[in-house]
Amino acid sequence: MIKSMTGFGKSILQLPTKKITIEVKSLNSKNLDLNARIPSQYREKELEMRRTIAKTLERGKVDFSLYVEVTADENSTRINQEIVTDYIKQLNAIHPSSNTLELMKMAVKMPDALKTVRAEVDITEFEAIKKGLSEALQGIESYRTDEGKALEKDLTIRIDNIASLLEKVIEIDHERIEVVKDRLRKAVSELKEQVDENRFEQELVYYLEKFDITEEKVRLANHIEYFMTTLNTKDSNGKKLGFITQEIGREINTIGSKSNHAPMQQLVVQMKDELEKIKEQLLNIL
Structure with missing residues (x-):
């Protein structure tokens, strides 16, 4: 039984706060050429996902994409309160003003006023992603077998x-x-x-x-x-x-x-x- 190197597999996960779409596409190639496009928050798990894909597909020019769409109130950007407060003090020292709101508007535009909190990958969430990846790989394997x-x-x-x-x-x-x-x-x-x-x-x-x-x-x-x-x-x-x-x-x-x-x-x-x-x-x- 032979398999084609051409194939496509897709899986959609609906989690409590986000929707995750996993897509795997492959074309012919002499060896395994794997290109991964995933959000930075999942980079620590990239090697594990690459190994799973390589073990299943073996060969081909493979594009692996993981898309995340936030569906609930979840914001990873936070105001750096200490820095903003210090900016307000400095601005007030330069030009004393009773309009604190205007000073705050200027302060939040200054460097480092906002910070991004990098959340750790939730174990339960990653287990769901692994299951979704497995489903996408099953889809591409079925496609390859039919071809x-x-x-x-x-x-x-x-x-x-x-x-x-x-x-x-x-x-x-x-x-x-x-x-x-x-x-x-x-x-x-x-x-x-x-x-x-x-x-x-x-x-x-x-x-x-x-x-x-x-x-x-x-x-x-x-x-x-x-x-x-x-x-x-x-x-x-x-x-x-x-x-x-x-x-x-x-x-x-x-x-x-x-x-x-x-x-x-x-x-x-x-x-x-x-x-x-x-x-x-x-x-x-x-």
């Missing part, structure tokens, strides 16, 4: 097409050899020179060995079978499938270079076309 099924179906069709084209290559291989032999005999006859038939046959055998594709046909068939076996394993093996695809491409290229026969080269071109489509799909497999 993987579609990719698996397409890959199966493509590799079956290559297998069918290989069968056609095997069918015309004998004909190809005969065509090459006839071409060589015709070329020799046109020389209008007396040729030692025994020597000619020896040279012909040596020449034809260069065009023999028996090993390539066997190896290609084995690689195709290995590809299908790996495709049907329980784990998603995108990288392994990529390595097998490289070997398949190597055998197809060798058959093409040795064929020296137009009908076979046409089959090779079709196999290459199917293989390129497989490579494109593999880029998105976990």
Whole structure:
């Protein structure tokens, strides 16, 4: 079973004083590239959340976002009373005034008049966030699995097409050899020179060995079978499938270079076309 690296998961938590939205999105990447956007108050828990995401998703370009919307009276900004009082005294000393309200308006605009109280992350709240993150990851995993099924179906069709084209290559291989032999005999006859038939046959055998594709046909068939076996394993093996695809491409290229026969080269071109489509799909497999 294979999985796509593309996916999206979302979870919404409604807590007593705030609404928290968790989103996880992933695209294809060679390794895990995790980008996290979370409020500063949860920074101390970022590493733990990153580990949870990495363990579940393994690979891909991942964007993790945590949004907080305060739904009740909760204000983390406080007036620094001592500093504001001191500002009022200083302002009153510079210009004595009985209008304390005006002095206060000026004082609260001065540096450090307001301070932000950084609250510790509540244990109960973070447990809820972890549960929400787990739900979002389950959503993205479900998305990846569904996408993987579609990719698996397409890959199966493509590799079956290559297998069918290989069968056609095997069918015309004998004909190809005969065509090459006839071409060589015709070329020799046109020389209008007396040729030692025994020597000619020896040279012909040596020449034809260069065009023999028996090993390539066997190896290609084995690689195709290995590809299908790996495709049907329980784990998603995108990288392994990529390595097998490289070997398949190597055998197809060798058959093409040795064929020296137009009908076979046409089959090779079709196999290459199917293989390129497989490579494109593999880029998105976990």
